[in-house]
Amino acid sequence: MPSDCQCSTHVETKIVKEVLNNKEATRRLKRLEEEVAELKQKNASLTRRLRVAKVSKKQIVDDLKKKLSNL
Amino acid sequence: MEFISPWIHTTEKCNLKCHYCYVRGNRTMQPGIYKVLGEFLLKAPTDKRHLRFAGGEPLLVFGIWESFARSMLKHKGTTVEVLTNLLAVPEKFWKFSELENVNISISIDNGKTVKVLDKNITEKVSRLKNPWIMTTVTKENIERLDVMAAFIGMNNYGWCITTDYFEATMPDWEDLAVQLLDVVEILKEFNYDFTRISFNNCSVKSGFSGCRAGNEMFSVGCGGDIYKCQTLIGKTNKIGSVFDGYKRKSIPVKKECKECSINGLCKGWCPIYYKTPNPVCNVIKLFTNEILKEVQNAK
Numbered sequence: 001m002p003s004d005c006q007c008s009t010h011v012e013t014k015i016v017k018e019v020l021n022n023k024e025a026t027r028r029l030k031r032l033e034e035e036v037a038e039l040k041q042k043n044a045s046l047t048r049r050l051r052v053a054k055v056s057k058k059q060i061v062d063d064l065k066k067k068l069s070n071l
Numbered sequence: 072m073e074f075i076s077p078w079i080h081t082t083e084k085c086n087l088k089c090h091y092c093y094v095r096g097n098r099t100m101q102p103g104i105y106k107v108l109g110e111f112l113l114k115a116p117t118d119k120r121h122l123r124f125a126g127g128e129p130l131l132v133f134g135i136w137e138s139f140a141r142s143m144l145k146h147k148g149t150t151v152e153v154l155t156n157l158l159a160v161p162e163k164f165w166k167f168s169e170l171e172n173v174n175i176s177i178s179i180d181n182g183k184t185v186k187v188l189d190k191n192i193t194e195k196v197s198r199l200k201n202p203w204i205m206t207t208v209t210k211e212n213i214e215r216l217d218v219m220a221a222f223i224g225m226n227n228y229g230w231c232i233t234t235d236y237f238e239a240t241m242p243d244w245e246d247l248a249v250q251l252l253d254v255v256e257i258l259k260e261f262n263y264d265f266t267r268i269s270f271n272n273c274s275v276k277s278g279f280s281g282c283r284a285g286n287e288m289f290s291v292g293c294g295g296d297i298y299k300c301q302t303l304i305g306k307t308n309k310i311g312s313v314f315d316g317y318k319r320k321s322i323p324v325k326k327e328c329k330e331c332s333i334n335g336l337c338k339g340w341c342p343i344y345y346k347t348p349n350p351v352c353n354v355i356k357l358f359t360n361e362i363l364k365e366v367q368n369a370k
Contacts (some may be wrong), residue, residue, distance in 0.1 A: 006154050006176065006205060006231070006301075007282040007341070008272055009076045009121045029363065031332040036360045039353055046245050050357075052252040061260040064221035071190040 072319075074119035074280075075112060078290040078301045081136050082127040082336060084157050089185045091209055091235040093302050097134050098293040105139035106312045110305035111204065117287075119150040125154040125196050125301065133161045134303040144172055152176055154205070156186060157195045168199055176203040176231070181219045182212040188222060196228075203229040209240035212329030213250050223268075230268045236302055236344045247354050255361045265362040267367070271345075273337035275366050282336020285310060285320045300343055327352075333359050 040047040089330045122143060129304060130153075143149045157177045168175050177196055180186035196202050196323040206212075206219055223230045232251070234241050242250075251270060257289050258265070266276040280348050282288060285299035297311040299320075311317025319342045323334035329348040339345065 006078075006123065006125065007284075008269070008274075008338070009074060009234075009280045009283075009288065010072075011189065016254070026153050026162075030231060032226045032360055034361075035332055036356055039357070043245065046248060046257060049245070049249045050252055053249050053256060057253075057256045060217065061257055064218055066256070068220065068222055068225065069115075070192075071193055 072117040072287060073116045074117065074287050075117050076288045077108070077112065078123045078128060078284075079108070079136070079293050081124055082132045082263060082302055083130040083293065084131050085126060085128040085155055085156075086131065087157050087185055089180075089207075091237075091240045093209060093236070094127055094304075096293075096305065099135065099290075100147075100293040102135060102139070103152070104291075104293070104295045105136060107295060107360070109139060109143055111316065112143070113146060119147050120146070120149045121152065121154045122149065123154060128156055128159070129153055129159055130155050130157070130164060133164050133167075134242050137163065137167060140167070140173075141170075141245040146171060157192060160195060165198060169245070173316060174201065174203060176205050178205045178207070178218065180206050180209070180212045181215045182209070183215075184211075185220050188218060193222070196242070197226075198236070201229070204232070204233060205231045205293065207251075208232060208234055208242065208247065209326060210242050210333060211226045211240065213242045213246060215354070216254055217257055221261075222259040227261070227267070232268070232270045234271060236341050239346070242353075245356050247351070248354045251354060252361060255358070255365070262292060263301045263365075265365040268275055268362065270358050271337075271340040271351065271355060273333065273359055275336055275359070275363055277339070282340075282342055284342055285322060287319070289317060302343070310327065310345065332356070336363075 040050065080100065082099040083094055084099065085094065120143070122140065126139065129136070140151050144151060152174045154176045155178070167173065178186050180190055181188040181193060204223060208216065268274070269279065272281045289310070290298045290301040290304055290362060291313060292298060295313040296309045297313065297317045298304050298309050323344040325347045327332055331337065333356060336359055
């Protein structure tokens, strides 16, 4: 069992496998996508901010790497 | 019983004073309690025992619990996790951390004042095999999560991100969503394995149990009393003790969770304090939507 988190433990659960593998999963993931789209539609400022967050992080990551190597 | 996983409250002492911490007191668990706890765990009707050594700061009292942990590890099916801030490390601990079935989870928030990501901590973390990083997101460190993400991405460390249980230091949900999706974008730059990240107990990794407080997961206070959760230690609602055992109780799944599109991946965050409906569910959905895409693309 690998470490996970203070409030979780690694065990085999059927639920996760089902969610990722079967038809019900496909239906639910489609629903998730729709819910996320609706959420963004209802929150204009969130959508705007998320769009900014989506911009390529290459330059930022290069800066962060430098920052971390100088720790 | 699939498994048993006690949170072992090794001590209430700590070398930090995090503003969101709920632990108070000055007690330490004594060897006699460990002995009874060991007998109790070995009698449990399961062959999977995941012992979480925590506190307070467990490394302040490593000398008291090390022999107990080593003796438990001799029993097949036992794994040990140490939840530490890694600030004061006894020399003998490094050897212990290399043992098979021992994992170390380190709290790093990169806050302005507590659990700072600095050279001291990064060097120590690099000495551990497969360490897992735990970050509590608060108003104090939310703007500094990008640095944490780069650190995690560079090393492909496992990362458990949570908000504080009591929501006292909770950032605005929209700010949280933006920062978390920013984190995902940064991690992508490192080809990060997104099965190694969780947010408020939502993970796409197969086998992630979520919190089962009061059931397979419970907390043992310094005196041997058993509570559903570590946040309840010392309060009046104990559910048993290592001397007499405890009665397991299933935690009912919330109505909103049953009907949710990500039920199964999300484990409903904290079964005790998290109230639904909750705007943080929006954040969990946005986050899950992003990391699922990444995991599926990586297949």
